[in-house]
Amino acid sequence: MGANSLLSRVKDMTSRVVDSFIPAADDDEYEEYEEEQQRTEQISAQTQRTAVTERRVANGGTVSFSSAAYSTSSSTQRTPSTGDGGTPLTVHTTKVAELKVRIHRPRRYDDVGTAVIQLKQGIAVAVNFDCLNDSERRRVCDFLNGACYVLHGTARMVSSSIILYAPKGVEVSETPARAH
Structure with a gap:
């Protein structure tokens, strides 16, 4: 037996095995499949546009x-x-960021927790210290200054008894007084 005849017999066997597992497709089925592919491509192109x-x-x-x-x-x-x-x-x-300011007038040290929570929420807080004695005023002021520092905010004195605590991202500046 020659090498060519062995090779041709192997090819025949392989083609029979392949044909049994994968039947030959009709030309009509192939054309329908091709038309469906073209329709799908047209729809996707239209969707993309x-x-x-x-x-x-x-x-x-x-x-x-x-x-x-x-x-x-x-x-x-x-x-x-x-x-x-x-x-x-x-x-x-033209949309401007909304700034909220709350005014607090604590009567004791325990009343400043809400001011710190509002600072954490991005709300500026103006604290009026006129209802506190000197020792409590110092404690409240130290607590709020520490909270403002930790939150990267700013503190500005508005008057002798009012301090404005602004959260991070809020610029507070003083305008110079006009001479009359």
Whole structure:
């Protein structure tokens, strides 16, 4: 027996085994499968064109827009920092961050816990010390100064008996007095 006849017998056996496990597909089934694939590709392409895109903007928010309205030609290159045709995408907002200020008038040392909780929540606290004697005033002031320091806030004296404690991110500045 020659090598060629052995090789041809192995090929025949392999093809019979393959044909028994994987039957030959009809041409009609293949054409239907191909048409279905094309329809699926068309639907996904259409979905991608009308998909809503979100982009991060300078103030930390996001802007949503339909990418179909901003179609680009193939000659322009898109980058993450640009909008459709290479034009920088910039959004400005007039929304101002909301600042809350609470006024506290503690009558004893135990009354300042709520002021610290509000500082932790990002609420500025104005504390009026006129109802406290000197020793309690010193204790309350030390406690609030420590809490403000730990929270990276600021403390400013408004008057001889009122101190403003502002949380992190709130800038407190004094305006110079005008001379009349």
